[in-house]
Amino acid sequence: MLVEGFLHSQGDTRVITRNTGTENEAILIGERSDSPVRVLVAAHGSSTGFAALNAGTADIWASSRPVKSSELSQMAGRADLTELASEHVIAIDGLAILVHPSNPVNQLSIDTLARIFAGQISNWAELGGRNEPINLYARDDRSGTWDTFKSLVLRKQFTLDATAQRYESNDQLSDDVSLDPAGIGFAGLASVRNSKVLAISDGAAPALKPNQLTVASEDYPLARRLFMYTPGERTTPLAKAFIEFALGQEGQEIVSRSGFVSQTPIAVKPELDGKAPSTFKRLTGNYQRLTVNFRFAEGRTRLDNKAQRDLARVMSFLDSHNQSADDVLLIGFADAQSNELRAQMISELRALSVRKALSTKGLKNVAYTGYGHYMPVGTVGGDSGQQRNGRVEVWVRTR
Structure with a gap:
């Protein structure tokens, strides 16, 4: 295309x-x-x-x-x-976890998902579903989809069960899962087709389904x-x-x-999780969130390659909506640190880094703040936590 x-x-x-x-x-x-x-x-x-x-x-x-x-x-x-x-x-893609439309299970943690595909959980009754063996559907070894699943779900702790059926095509895998009441598989978001999509949680973070905001912002754990x-x-x-x-x-x-997710920002009013601090809800009450997060390369404040291009995309959004620096709020977040003050400082530095980068594009004096290690979107600690929890969200005033 x-x-x-x-x-x-x-x-x-x-x-x-x-x-x-x-x-x-x-x-x-x-x-x-x-x-x-x-x-x-x-x-x-x-x-x-x-x-x-x-x-x-x-x-x-x-x-x-x-x-x-x-x-x-x-x-x-x-x-x-x-x-x-x-x-x-x-583009951004969400690795969708697929089951038959009649399956009563609605969400899984990444760890539970890994144990399912490793064969350690073999019956849906163990997960609150029907008493029937779980059938596994997976992409083949040459697939980037498989590489992503192996990296994000199985990691180095689990091995795919030998009974899993392997596929070269995302679409064919999804079609077969949608016909198997005991099936579970994974595919790119563009290949959901007639299957049911499960919400996925990472650590203590809330379970999320892949959608425009959660995938584009990369908050969804399998984005x-x-x-x-x-x-x-x-x-x-x-x-x-x-x-x-x-x-x-x-x-x-x-x-x-x-069917993939565009990087062109749009503004949405997210449904905040019940764990979101009341101060955060008040802070963002008159704002909508853009479907873009600024993330970082090596170190804590150097924008990665996608973020460098996202600067221009944010500027284009503001221009097309006749909004200025006064309408923008940057909110930084950090992974868990040795103490709360350190996490707060890192989150503010990240927001300040984006503020300075936007300033070079002509958007001066944008408001910013940090929320420390609160509201994680991934497992706390380790490479995954640092990459996903360390982010800067972009909020724009509601017009």
Whole structure:
């Protein structure tokens, strides 16, 4: 969809799609007056995408997981795939946990989910469901969806049970789960189809279902970024133009139509969990929350690559809604620290970092505050807690 939209934006009056004879591959041909542009799109899993980029047989590597350290090393002589010029977040996806529509179970913790897929919990009656064996549905080993599930759910503590049925296709997996009253599986948010989606909790944080706010803000514990990687300064002009198209407004509209979650901010009034402090409810009473969180790379205050592009997206939202710095409130959060004061200081520093970054874009003197380690969205402590709980939310005044 993105390639077709891009070719049309380049002036191609018609785009023809042809099969290559290989499953999950297509050639898109854009007709133009001088010479046609041919684009091969091959979808065989994130690891094979990197292999093609590394071998020089692909200009762009699409991946549903971040680049691995081993892949970074292989490309080190040509490009740093962690740099802004190489790493591009195209969309946000929610890893949906799927069951049959008649299943009475509505939510699970990540730990319980891991034990289910490891075969340690094997009957729905153990979870408050019907007395019947649990049937497992999982993506195959070449899939970025599987990499994400393994990383976020199984981690290094659990191994997928050998009875699980494996799939190359998200859609086919979801269709089969929707026909099996005892089934449970996982797929990308765009592939929910006729299955029921469960709410998922991480640690003491509230259970959340994947939706526009929880996924776009990455509060949902099984949210993931969808990437495209290019070889930095070695990227071809046409590939660079395609990336900019995909990141721009027209490309992000295509992302929304595809069923994934666009990075274009919208303002929503969230339903705050009962654990939210009363002071927080009063503070945000006259505000709506944007569907974007600023998150950080190494250290506690350096914005990551997505956040650097999100600065421009926030500015664009404010311009289109005739709102100014006076209408914006930044609220920083931290993971648990050695004491409450330290967490408060870190959360304020994070909010101040975003404030300074927005100032360089022309938005001066934005109000900011910190909420320390309160209202976590992930397990406290460890890499996951630091990455997910350490965030800055953006709130805009209700008009």
